Amino acid sequence: MLVNLTDVLTTEGKAEEKQVALETDVFRYQGQEYEILEKHPFSLKLTNLENGKAEIKGQTSLTMKFFCDRCLEEVPYTFELAFTLEASEEEGYELDVENLLNNEIMLNWPMKILCREDCKGICSVCGKNLNTGACGCDTFVPDPRMAKIQEIFNRDKEV
Numbered sequence: 435m436l437v438n439l440t441d442v443l444t445t446e447g448k449a450e451e452k453q454v455a456l457e458t459d460v461f462r463y464q465g466q467e468y469e470i471l472e473k474h475p476f477s478l479k480l481t482n483l484e485n486g487k488a489e490i491k492g493q494t495s496l497t498m499k500f501f502c503d504r505c506l507e508e509v510p511y512t513f514e515l516a517f518t519l520e521a522s523e524e525e526g527y528e529l530d531v532e533n534l535l536n537n538e539i540m541l542n543w544p545m546k547i548l549c550r551e552d553c554k555g556i557c558s559v560c561g562k563n564l565n566t567g568a569c570g571c572d573t574f575v576p577d578p579r580m581a582k583i584q585e586i587f588n589r590d591k592e593v
């Protein structure tokens with residue numbers, strides 16, 4: 435997906451609009467593959483600023499399949515991308531749209547994905563999704579710091 439910028443970089447007052455369809459259905463990031471569930475053409479507005487310089491405005495939205503960080507259920511996540519960049523002829527006359535889009539997705543990558551704010555996650559003993567109900571496992575894990583205090587307390591009592 436290369437867009438030629440020659441005209442817009444070299445012609446004063448030139449403005450172009452382009453719609454670029456995304457070819458891929460999968461996004462790869464940090465060794466993981468994310469299925470693209472919904473995508474829209476990438477809309478680009480290219481405007482000449484001065485000789486050798488152009489403004490690039492890009493806009494698109496796409497929805498990818500993520501998994502909840504706690505319970506691992508599928509969660510669709512929509513990226514709403516809108517950005518403005520400046521291109522100059524020193525960077526070349528061709529714009530790699532795929533590369534540009536990848537960068538924008540990474541900049542907007544969510545810190546955390548949860549199916550809902552209060553997701554209860556999965557039981558560490560049986561693996562049951564706790565959003566669908568309790569499983570009855572004994573998941574009480576004593577706090578190691580508390581155990582230490584308890585130990586000291588008991589030792590003092592023995593003296």
Ligand SMILES: [Zn+2]
Pocket residue numbers: 502503504505506507548549550553554555
């Ligand atoms: Zn969840």
Ligand SMILES: [Zn+2]
Pocket residue numbers: 557558559560561562569570571
């Ligand atoms: Zn359980």
